[in-house]
Amino acid sequence: MFMNTNTRLVSPEFDYLQPKTLAEAFTMLADHGGSAKLLAGGTDLLVQMKMERQQPSHVISLSRVKELAGITEGDVLTIGATTSIRDVSRSGPVIAGYTALQEACNAYSTVSVMLMGTIGGNICNASPAADTAPALLVHDASAVLRSGKATRTVPLRDFFTGPGKTVIQPGEILTAVELPKPAKGTGSAFLKISRVVADISQVCVAVVLVRDGDTITDCRIALGSVGPTPMRMKQAVGALIGKRGTPEAFAAAADIVAKDITPITDVRATEKYRRHVSRIIARDALLTAWQRAAEGAAK
C-alpha cells in the first residue's frame, strides 16, 4: 500500500493475545503458527504493521510474561528478552562489566524508545543497524531460544542470517541473551555515527580488547549498518591478537575493517562515507577500549 508510513492507524486487523507464562505463549504460538507475531516493546513491530510490511493474524504480547524480563547474574549474565533497553543501560552488572553494551543502549534512539524497546526485540528484528547487536557480538553473547519442547543456545555470531532474518525456528521464542563474564584486563567501547543523534546509525562499531600489559591477548570487533547483518571483523582481529596495543596497530586494524565491510549507499549514507567513518570510529573505539582495559577494573 502506498503512503502509509506513519498513519494514525494500524490498518492490519489481528487478534491480540496476552499470555502470562512462557508455556501459554508456546501454546499460542503453536496454535497460530507462522501467521502470529510476537510483540515486545512495539517500537518496531507497530511501525512495520502500519507500513503493512507485517500483517500477522495474531499478535502475541510478551509484556506480561514475567520470566522474560530482568537481569540475573550467575556464571553468565542473563538478560531477559523483554528487558527494556533503558533497564539494560542502567543495570549495575552491565555498567560494571559490559561498557560497549551500555554505550550501545545509551546511543539507542531516544529515551521513550529505550523505555519501550527491548533487547530481545532489537536483535530479533535483525536490522543490520541494530545498535545493541555489535555490542552483544563483541561481548560474545549467546541467544537462548526455547520452544515448547527444547532449549538451545546459539552464539550471536551465528544468529543473524540476513536483513530481518535469524535462525529462530517456528515455535521458538528468544527468552534471553547470555553474556559470559569478561576476562581480566578487558576493555570495551561502542561508537556510533548518525546524521542526527536520535537517528539510526550510519555506522556503529563495538570493540572488546583484553590486554596483558602492552599485549593484546584477545579482541573482538563488530560493526552495524555495513552489511546485510551486524558483522564481526575476523581479519582485523587476527591482525591485533598477540600484538602490542599501539595507535599504529589500531589504525592498521581499522584499515582492514574499512576494507572488509560491505556497506551500501542508502538514504542515510553513501558506501564511501560508511567505509571512511568505519575506519575512523573503529580506530577510536579500539583506542578507547585499550585505555579502559588499562584502567583495569574488570571493564
Place this chain on the structure above:
Amino acid sequence: MKKHTVHFTLNGSPREYTVNANELLLNVIREQEKLTGTKYGCGIGECGACTVHVDGKPTLSCLALAVSVDGAEVVTIEGLAKRGELDPLQKSFLDHNAVQCGYCTPGMIMIGRNLLDENPEPTEEEVRTHMRGQLCRCTGYASITKAVMGAGKPAPEFKIPAE
C-alpha cells in the same frame, strides 16, 4: 477481529473501553476521551508529541496498542495540573517562555516531568540526553532546556570569551 474490553485509569479516574485489537492508545485518548493535549506528530515515534505516562514511564502513545495498557495507570498532559494548580514544570515553561506554537509542549512537559521525577536537579547534559526524542521546530530548545533545568538549578549564562 475480536473486540477487547480494557480497563485502565486515565488521569486518576478508572475507565473502561471496548476497543479493537489494532486501536492505538493515542486514538483512545484523543477520539474517545477528547483529551487532545496528546498530539499525533509522526505516528512512528520520531517526534515525541504523543508522549504520555504509562505506570509512570514516558510512552509513545502512537506506538502503544490500547489493549496493552490494560490495568495500567495512564497520565496525559491534562492530568498533570492538580485541582487547577499547575505543575511546577508547567509554570517553569511559562516563566522561561519555553512555549511558542505549543504543539510539542505537552510531549515536552511529559518527558521533562519524568526526568525531574527521577532526577530533580538534572544537568544540562542530562536534559539533552533525556529529551533528544522530542522535536520542536520553533524554539531552538534553549528555552525548553532552561525551563526543565529551572525547576532545579538555573542554566548557565552566556560568557564573553576572556582575553
Place this chain on the structure above:
Amino acid sequence: MQSTEFKTIGDASWRKDGIAKVTGSEKYAPDISVDRMWYGRVLRSPHAHARIVSVDTSAAEALGAVCLTYADVPHTRYNERIVSTPPCLYRDRTVVADKARHVGEALVGVAAPTEALAEKALRLIKIEYEVLEVITTMDQARKDGADPIHDTVLLDGVDKPIVNNVAVRRTIDVGDTVKGFAESDVIIERKYKTSRIYHAQMEPKSVVCRPEIDGGITVWASTQSIHNTRILLGQIYDLPLSKVNVKKVMLGGSFGSSIQMNSVTPICVGLALKSGHPVKIASTREEDMHDHVRYPSEITLKLGMKKDGTLIAGEMHAEIDIGAHNIQAYPFLGGFGGFWASLYKLPNMKYVGTAVYTNKTPSCAMQGFGAPQVHFAVESLMDEIAHEMGFDPIEFKLRQYVGLGGTFWGQGPASKCIIRSDGVPELLKTGSELIGWDKRQKSGSQTGRMRRGIGMARGFHTSGVGHAKASGAEMIDYSGAIVKLNEDGTVDLIQSLMDHGGGTNHAISKLVAEELGIPNHMVGISPCDTRTSLYDVTTHATRGIYAGGSAALRAAKVVKTQILEWAARVLDVLPESLVIEPDYELGQGVIYCPNLAERRMTVGELARYLHLNSLGTLSSSQSLRMVNCPPAYVSYYVEVEVDTETGQIHSRRAALGSDCGTVVNPALASGQLIGGLSKGQGYALTEDNQWDPKTGELASKGFWVDGKTPSISESPLVGDIATHFAHTYEPTGPFGAKGLGEAAKNPAAAAFANAVYNALGIRFYEIPITPEKVLAALAEQAAGKANKTGQATLKAPTPVAE
C-alpha cells in the same frame, strides 16, 4: 527610545495562550471534533507524472463511503495562495487533480463514519494511470520535447501557455551593468545552490468542515489566514462569503506552509458538502511531506567592484525548481531580486529569476521566503571578497550596506520604502564582541582533527508588504482589528491575525494595553472567526506586529479618546488634562488628572457607569494598510567545530542580534532568534530532501528523521547562545516596533558557511554542508586542489596576505 519608558511593552508576562498550551487544552485544527463527524482520507498518486484514465470508486461507495473525484469538483483552476492580485496570480490547481503531477498529488477524497473505514474504502478505489515521463530536474524540464507538466495556466482570466515547463520569469534592471562591469577592477562570479527542505512544522495540516443547514459551511483549518481561506472556499464552491465561516484555531507551527490554503482543506469541504456530514481530514506526517517544501535555488552571482572594494555592478541569475504547482513563484522571484537589491548598494544591477516546473512536491514559502537563499549567496560572496581583497568583513559590509535613508525593497519591485531606523552598526559591534570575533583563528590555519571556526553574516527581512502607491499593488496587504471596552473595564481584542507561535497576538494585546494605560492582563485575545473579525491578509512577510499591531493600535487610540472624553465629563475636567495609567495592585487602569488629585476613577468604574446609564459600548473597528515596509535587520555570529575525520560539523556558539525596533516581548523575541538559529543550522548543515530521479518518489518515504531536523542534542549549549537587540525606534511602527520572525533565520546559512571557511579554509557553495561534502573538500584541499569547481574569477584581485 528605551523600552523602559513603557508600562507594558517589554515586560516578562506569561503569554496569554500559555496556560492553555502547557495544560494541553489549546485546540489546533487536528483537535477539533463536532457531532456526527465523519473522517476523510485522501488517495494520493503513487506516480510522479501520470494521466488519469479512469477512476472506479464503486467498491468504496459500497462500503458506505463518500468519494470526491475530479468529476465532482469545479474544473476552474485556482491558485491556493490569494495574497497576490489577479495579474500576479498563476492558477494551476483544482480541488483534486485531473492528472498526477507529483508523487502524493491528491486525486480522490474519501469520507466515512470512522477513519478506519475511510482507510479501508480508500484501498478499494481503482485508478487506471497512463504513466508519463517523470521530470525531476530543471534541465530535464526545459529540454525541447519534454512532457509539459502543465499545458497552460490561468492568469487573470486568460489561458497562458507554458513553454518548456518554465512557470515564470522575472527580471530587474537597475543602471547599466555592462558599463558597471567594464569599469570594475575586480569581478568575481560564484554559483550557489540551496536545497528543498521540509518545513517540519509539528502540526500536520488538518481541517474540519461542517456543512450548515443554510447551505453554508463552517471550517476549522490549519492556516495562516482564515480570511483568505474563506474567500477561496467561497470562490471554489460558489458560496456567498456570508455563508462561509472559518474559525481561528491555534497554529501548530507553519513557517510559511499555510500561507496558501493547504490541499486537504478544499477536499474536506467538498466531502462535507457531498456527504452532508461534518468531515475531518488530518494529514499523516508522510502526506504532509508530500504537500510542501521550501523553494530551492541555484544562484549565479557576479559582483564587480573597484580596487577599494566599492561595489559597482552585480548580476544575479536565480533558477528555482518549484515542483508540480506554482504556488507563489511570481512574488517569490520578485522578492528574491528585491532582497538582493536591499543588502548592499549596487548602482548597476541585473537580475533574472526563472521558475521551472518539475514532477516533485510543490515548493512554497518557508521562513524568509527568498531571503535565506539570497543571503546565503550574497553574504558568502561578500565574506569571500573581503578575504580575497584583504578587508575586514565587518568593515567591508558596514561600508556598503543599505541603511538609514536608503531604499528598502520589502518584497520585490512593487513594495519599497525609505529606511528610517537602522541598528546595523550596533548589531555588528555587539555581536562581534559577544562571540569574540577578534580572537578567531586565521582561516585555514588549524591542523588538528577538531577545528573551530567563527563566521558572521548579516541581513534582514521586511516588515510586511506595505507601500505608498495607491494602486498597482502586486500583493494585498492590510489588517483589521476590533477593540472594545467591556462593562468591567477589561478589553476584548478581536483580530483574525494568526500567531505562528512567536507571540504575535500576545504582543499586540500588549500594544493595546500600553495605549489604553491598563494592565496587560485586562486585554483579552478573543476567539474569533471570519464572521466576527475584520480581514487580515495573512501572517507572512514578518508583518504580524508591524502591520497587525498597527491596526490594533489604531483601534485602541480611538477607544482611548472615547474613554478620556467620557471620563472628562464624569470627572468634570477637560479630556486633554487626563491620563490613564495601569495600577497593577488595583488591577485596573486609573484615569486621573495630574493637576487635580481627587479627580480620578478607574477604567472599570467608567465602564460600569457607561453601562448602567445606557451610554453604550466604547469600541473601535479599524482596518489599516501600511505604507512602509521597514527592514528588520539581523546579525549572526556563529562558531562551529568541524570534525575533519568524520566530516561532521557541530554548531557550538552563537551571538544573534535583532533590530526589531521596540522589543515588545523580549523573552519571546529572544526565542524567535534561537529558533531561527536551530532552523538555520538545519538548513546550513543537515536538512535536505531527495527525490528518486527516475520515479520522483520522496526518498525519506515519510520518515521524519530523514529530514534531519535538529534536535536538542544538535543545538549549542544554552550558555553558549547570546541574543541581543539594537536600541532603535521605527517611526512608522506601533510604539516603534518592526518585524523579527523571518529575519531570525535569513543570514544563518551564510554565517555557518563562513564559519566553516574560517575553520577549514574551504568555501562551500552548496548547502547543506554535509559530512560527505566536507570530507570530499578536505581531500581536494589535501591534494592541493581548490574547492572551486565551476567558480570563476573574471578579473582577479591583487592577492593579499590575510
